[in-house]
Amino acid sequence: MDESANDAPEAMGTGTRCGVVAVLGAPNAGKSTLVNSLVGQKVAITSPKAQTTRARLLGIALAENAAGEPTQIVLADTPGIFAPRRRLDRAMVNAAWEGADEADAILLVVDPIKQRRHELMPLIETLAQRPERRILVINKVDASKKEALLVLAQDLDAQAKFDEIFFVSALTGDGVGELKAHLASLMPEGPWLYPEDQVSDASQRLLAAEITREQLYLQLREELPYDSAIRPEAYVERPDGSVEIRQQIVLGRDSQKPIVLGKGGARIKAIGEASREELSKLLGQKVHLFLHVKVQENWAEDKELYEVLGLDWVK
Numbered sequence: 387m388d389e390s391a392n393d394a395p396e397a398m399g400t401g402t403r404c405g406v407v408a409v410l411g412a413p414n415a416g417k418s419t420l421v422n423s424l425v426g427q428k429v430a431i432t433s434p435k436a437q438t439t440r441a442r443l444l445g446i447a448l449a450e451n452a453a454g455e456p457t458q459i460v461l462a463d464t465p466g467i468f469a470p471r472r473r474l475d476r477a478m479v480n481a482a483w484e485g486a487d488e489a490d491a492i493l494l495v496v497d498p499i500k501q502r503r504h505e506l507m508p509l510i511e512t513l514a515q516r517p518e519r520r521i522l523v524i525n526k527v528d529a530s531k532k533e534a535l536l537v538l539a540q541d542l543d544a545q546a547k548f549d550e551i552f553f554v555s556a557l558t559g560d561g562v563g564e565l566k567a568h569l570a571s572l573m574p575e576g577p578w579l580y581p582e583d584q585v586s587d588a589s590q591r592l593l594a595a596e597i598t599r600e601q602l603y604l605q606l607r608e609e610l611p612y613d614s615a616i617r618p619e620a621y622v623e624r625p626d627g628s629v630e631i632r633q634q635i636v637l638g639r640d641s642q643k644p645i646v647l648g649k650g651g652a653r654i655k656a657i658g659e660a661s662r663e664e665l666s667k668l669l670g671q672k673v674h675l676f677l678h679v680k681v682q683e684n685w686a687e688d689k690e691l692y693e694v695l696g697l698d699w700v701k
């Protein structure tokens with residue numbers, strides 16, 4: 387991926403546009419779903435459990451602005467901002483604001499049903515002080531009453547004067563096209579930052595770990611301990627065109643092991659199968675996936691694992 391970044395900028399010549407859009411919001415607002423919808427394919431994992439997104443991830447969308455100029459919109463999907471208590475939480479908050487620094491626009495994504503005001507309002511207060519262009523995106527319109535949406539939009543706009551307001555459903559795609567066209571119109575003239583066919587900045591190794599983490603969330607739901615992580619161990623392209631991926635499921639406590647393994651290992655097998663299927667589709671090649679569980683108390687204090695997961699180590 388890295389080497390191909392070199393042929394991107396000049397090769398496109400003039401007349402191209404490119405900019406960065408940060409996507410912020412309370413946990414579970416639908417930020418990752420929106421980034422996937424704008425990109426047009428899955429680059430970020432999503433789940434009904436709050437705080438699924440951990441590190442900052444770039445999704446890269448292509449569009450044409452009204453003048454027909456090819457435009458690259460680099461979307462920084464950020465962890466939901468919330469009151470940081472533990473070190474992992476603080477690292478996530480940092481990653482979120484780093485994504486917003488010097489962006490050409492900041493999208494604030496709001497879930498009108500579960501607004502999570504205690505997390506949303508401090509975010510709006512900070513946004514109101516920042517110089518970047520801010521756009522309010524009221525999401526999940528498919529599941530909400532129209533009148534309530536308008537009242538909410540007015541209320542939030544009164545707190546932090548937004549430049550534009552959009553009503554969308556990231557899930558169904560309703561309104562996403564209009565939002566994308568508008569973002570394209572805001573992108574400044576300049577060379578593309580990424581090659582045309584690149585949809586995200588995550589390495590395939592990390593994406594593979596994220597896909598397994600999504601399966602853990604989906605299959606274990608409330609049973610899944612928050613302090614679990616996937617450590618990518620090996621990612622080897624085999625001569626026959628398939629790829630061998632080895633990952634460790636890191637758990638904070640011994641007592642969590644039977645939950646992840648399931649009866650006779652049935653659960654981890656199902657997680658591995660679902661993850662492997664999804665990965666084969668995403669990567670377009672046959673995948674051999676090997677998962678194993680490791681108990682590591684206080685893994686959230688493990689500096690090396692932070693680096694692997696793309697998070698900065700903060701004191």
Ligand SMILES: Nc1nc2c(ncn2[C@@H]2O[C@H](COP(=O)(O)OP(=O)(O)OP(=O)(O)O)[C@@H](O)[C@H]2O)c(=O)[nH]1
Binds near residue numbers: 412418419438
């Ligand atoms: N009904 C409905 N559900 C949505 C919509 N967008 C997202 N969701 C659901 O909301 C949940 C959270 O979505 P995510 O995209 O993971 O949210 P996030 O803001 O990235 O979450 P964090 O990782 O916690 O920051 C998932 O179950 C999504 O399927 C929408 O437009 N309509």
